[in-house]
Amino acid sequence: MSIKTILAAALAAAATLAPAHAQTTVPNGPYGDNDSVASLRTYEQLVAALKSSAHTSRGAMTYGELPWKSNTGRAIPYVVVGTGPAAALIIAQQHGDEMETSDSAVNLARTLANNSTASKAIRNALRVIIVPRVNVDGFDGRKADGTLITDAQGRVPPWRQNYDRTFSTGSVPAFYQRGRGYDINRYHAFRPECPLDNPNFPNIGPLGVLSCENELVDSTQPYTRTDLGRGNPVPEARNIRWLADQFTPVVTLDLHHQGTRVNDGNMVTASTLWPTAAATAQALQSVDAGAVARFTRGQTMAKRVVVVIAQTLAKYPYADLSLYPGGTEPGISRNAYGLLGSGSVLLELRGGIGTKSGGYIQKIGYHASYAVLEELARDADLRGFDPNQAEILVKPANGQPPRPGQGESEPITDGTVAQGMSDDEDDHHLGN
Numbered sequence: 001m002s003i004k005t006i007l008a009a010a011l012a013a014a015a016t017l018a019p020a021h022a023q024t025t026v027p028n029g030p031y032g033d034n035d036s037v038a039s040l041r042t043y044e045q046l047v048a049a050l051k052s053s054a055h056t057s058r059g060a061m062t063y064g065e066l067p068w069k070s071n072t073g074r075a076i077p078y079v080v081v082g083t084g085p086a087a088a089l090i091i092a093q094q095h096g097d098e099m100e101t102s103d104s105a106v107n108l109a110r111t112l113a114n115n116s117t118a119s120k121a122i123r124n125a126l127r128v129i130i131v132p133r134v135n136v137d138g139f140d141g142r143k144a145d146g147t148l149i150t151d152a153q154g155r156v157p158p159w160r161q162n163y164d165r166t167f168s169t170g171s172v173p174a175f176y177q178r179g180r181g182y183d184i185n186r187y188h189a190f191r192p193e194c195p196l197d198n199p200n201f202p203n204i205g206p207l208g209v210l211s212c213e214n215e216l217v218d219s220t221q222p223y224t225r226t227d228l229g230r231g232n233p234v235p236e237a238r239n240i241r242w243l244a245d246q247f248t249p250v251v252t253l254d255l256h257h258q259g260t261r262v263n264d265g266n267m268v269t270a271s272t273l274w275p276t277a278a279a280t281a282q283a284l285q286s287v288d289a290g291a292v293a294r295f296t297r298g299q300t301m302a303k304r305v306v307v308v309i310a311q312t313l314a315k316y317p318y319a320d321l322s323l324y325p326g327g328t329e330p331g332i333s334r335n336a337y338g339l340l341g342s343g344s345v346l347l348e349l350r351g352g353i354g355t356k357s358g359g360y361i362q363k364i365g366y367h368a369s370y371a372v373l374e375e376l377a378r379d380a381d382l383r384g385f386d387p388n389q390a391e392i393l394v395k396p397a398n399g400q401p402p403r404p405g406q407g408e409s410e411p412i413t414d415g416t417v418a419q420g421m422s423d424d425e426d427d428h429h430l431g432n
């Protein structure tokens with residue numbers, strides 16, 4: 001065999017191996033040499049890891065797929081751990097570029113399914129529903145040929161939004177990146193009788209949106225601006241609402257991560273917040289007599305959860321907890337599930353990826369979530385945690401108001417805006 005032949009054979013072998021290797025590489029890497037980053041999973045790895053965990057759990061964990069697929073046709077996985085009377089819902093990575101929280105959620109699910117006394121106690125008291133990656137396309141969506149999806153400008157994920165290139169010219173839907181997709185975390189339907197509602201149609205103001213569009217908009221097929229007035233165009237958001245309707249969770253915990261605000265690489269800044277859509281609840285009262293009581297119940301429970309989180313993170317010297325300056329938009333999951341009566345809490349973790357803080361982010365997400373579940377297992381009403389302590393224990397970091405959302409910064413008319421988010425704004429987004 002000549003050198004030339006050997007080289008050709010080696011090149012052919014390398015070419016054959018290349019696609020398989022690409023499957024195991026995080027898109028847009030590298031993230032540095034931190035070991036914790038190595039566990040960030042591709043879609044295929046995530047599904048395999050969850051199925052494997054369910055399979056070896058001897059019935060402690062069940063694997064499921066949500067009713068609506070992502071727009072690239074991927075099933076979105078979730079797991080349920082435990083058989084107890086109360087339910088808790090934990091969702092992560094609504095924003096595709098917030099990767100670390102997904103690993104926290106997978107590790108949490110695995111721990112809950114293990115043989116420890118603590119996990120058994122949680123399983124006996126609770127059903128814990130975990131969606132480790134709500135936005136599977138925004139992380140590493142792929143076309144049929146296996147290459148990464150692109151937006152209208154040719155950019156590839158990970159990115160914040162889902163994948164829906166329907167609107168590239170003219171006005172675009174509210175909370176939508178032109179030629180790319182929707183911010184899933186502005187599209188959660190918040191009225192009990194309207195699970196398919198578009199929460200931003202016909203417009204969003206200080207009082208929220210009172211309409212109920214309840215048809216199924218199939219975003220895997222061509223659709224138009226007019227269809228925004230028929231129902232919710234975001235399958236990932238509809239999926240989470242579906243879970244909330246199936247399980248009626250007493251607590252809904254939404255994990256986010258924002259990587260650009262910490263420079264020292266050691267400290268992780270965690271922020272948390274309860275539902276703040278009181279004005280929407282008040283407005284809903286005219287058409288829904290239980291709206292204010294339901295919201296108050298959810299908000300009170302959320303504050304109890306925040307107290308648990310604050311007391312837990314106080315034990316970790318590398319974590320610093322503050323109040324998240326979040327908005328009042330009713331389609332934010334924190335607000336939507338609060339309006340539905342759940343103790344709905346945002347946990348936003350900040351710290352760099354590819355530095356020491358990457359591992360801390362996972363640990364904090366994991367420890368905070370686990371502590372909430374342990375306390376819920378002891379008492380599903382968390383009566384030992386005074387909701388009035390929440391505002392005492394958790395203070396705003398710097399008095400910064402939230403960046404105005406659409407509806408305040410740019411008027412929403414019939415569910416659309418003239419400009420939409422620009423990329424510059426996106427980079428500075430607070431992450432919720």
Ligand SMILES: [Zn+2]
Nearest residue numbers: 095256431432
């Ligand atoms: Zn986020």
